[in-house]
Amino acid sequence: MTSTLKQPSPTHARLWSARDIWCTVAGAVSLALAAGAAATVAVPVNSDLGLVGVLPYPFWVGVLLLNITFVVALRGDSTGPARRPVMLWLIVVLVLILFGAAAFVTDVPRGEVAFRHLGIADTLSNSDGIDPSIDAYFNWPGFFALLATVLRATGIDPVTVALWAPVLNMGLWLTAVGVLTRYLTNDPRRRWLVLWIFCLGNWQDQDYLSPQAFGFFLYLVVVVLLMGPLAAKAAVFRGFKRADLTAWWKARTPAEPRPGYRIGALVVTLLLVAVICASHQLTPFLLLIAMTALTLSGRVWPSRLPLIAGILLVLWLVYPASTYLSGHPPLADGGLQTAIEANLVDRTTGTAGHLLVVQVRIGLTLILWALAVAGTIRDWRRRRLDIRVVLLAVTPLLLFPVQAYGGEMLIRVSLFALPFIAILASSVLLPTKGSTRPTSRGTLVLVPTFFLLAVLTVTGRFGNAQYDVFADNEMAAVAAVDHLAPPGSAIISAAHPTPWRSQDYLDHRYRTIEDICPSDLSAATCGPLIYRYAKHNSAGGYLLLMSSAESSLVVQGQTSQRGFEELEDWLKVQDGVDLAFSNGDARVYRVTP
């Protein structure tokens, strides 16, 4: 892993062995077991541990069988791992199990944000141009413009797109990471192992229908180009003296000898950078940091690329995004202490089960980072450490203290580092002497390690399932509110996430009880605030109370079940408040102005 590999070597053709066939069948059995088991889970999920608390044991049998199969396939024989289609099939099964599990449970997309993003795309496609004063999304509309075009041109059901977006996005990310590994190692075992670890460590849950998922894919494509056609071969580093640095810098040579190819790759990179700048607030900064670090390491040929990317970013901020930035200074909530409070302290509250989920997320991240550190040391001792991988794993951390990003910066940082953490961690999981074929003893270590990572990832990813997996009754309540509420009325839900705003994005004032009463949700304090807010709205208000949103407040420690019942009891006896809709999982109260 010391230099860019110019021409990835093709895997030579071999006949299908009995092991290949058995691995393929075992993969199919794993998928059937896991999907079948997930389909039996009842919604709403009734565990503060999330899906992991309610998934029946055949799901875990499927996960275990899949990991055993992967290790057998990875071990292969003396010529290499199992055939490429077999390895690809196992990756596909893993993606379906880990990232499609919720889609086997219910046909309603998880979480609130995907619904909101559908609403923004719908608003765009029904509007004349882009009004940046609406909210932040309309200052970075690239992804939503793409989504609006695709949804309208294809006629595909938007909810289906949102439901399967995690699987689609993981497919895109894995494609990019797969190509990336071809520039870093010739060892097929290591390449497949990186993809496996990338899946097993992907608890961040950022693969839903979102600009950041799209931006992350484009980020990975840019990194591939920087590692491939735009890479430079650096000379031996002699020291930090000015003369040494100058000589070292001038001795760089392009890894790709064809100038036309390099220019083409540069043009593609600039297009991707521009689209990233237009699509997401955070990704261009992470890209700029990574690009700058790689260039300063002498491993990128076009040395002015970070400067050009920086200019593109500034131009976007100064012109199309200026409306949002004028009211929201980007460094307003910066600082290490603020970042730690928002990303760690504020998240470690709630019920015992929820706290365990948070600890699992932190633990999984630390395990992977520890493996990556061990892999880095191992590669360094063997003089095969690629400094670019280390830089790409570490540089996202630089952004952590700059912006709290709503308490999500650590999640984003760990996601952007993950592909490179997986590459470094893979070093420590394969033998170093001679062949990288795992020994029988090594196999006994790999299987429980992968199974443990899979359990932790399912726990971390779906740990909020009690409140981000919605029942059909809850969707019926949201549809009822959409039908009942006249334009201009306020719609008040108990908490995020609520699956609303997928249509009529601009027609209502959307608020949650936790927004209106950020510090105290007691009936005595919060009740009058909510009532006044709805009552004083000229078009009236609709109070949407769903089981999942109530669970969100309880699980995260903002109120108790009893406290929430008292709040509802107080509200429903007020003057002008009447029950407009109800079912087993939701109530809708109309507040007459």
Next chain:
Amino acid sequence: MSGRGVSRPTLALGLSALGLSLVTLFGLPTPLQTIAALIVLIVLPGQALARLMPVSDVALGALLVLGLGLASLAAVSTAMFYLTIWSWQACVVTMGVITVLACIARARQEVTP
């Protein structure tokens, strides 16, 4: 690529873009419309643009088809929204034109000795 004439893949790509753009604009039953629109909006432009680069690695080529297809559609759609000329039909036409223009550029590369 013969070095003297336009290659068949280039011709096929350009003609597919023309044909599928028209078919998509006129409309097809739902599953076919979905497939046709995805091909004409993402796959064909991505493939035509990626072929302008001498990419020898098939995996990188496939990644560039996806990346370029999605990025160019995002750029075209965003620009149309800012210019208040957006419609999905206009996007289909524009992506078809981009594909044909990329094929013409590729054809010029191929006929140049």
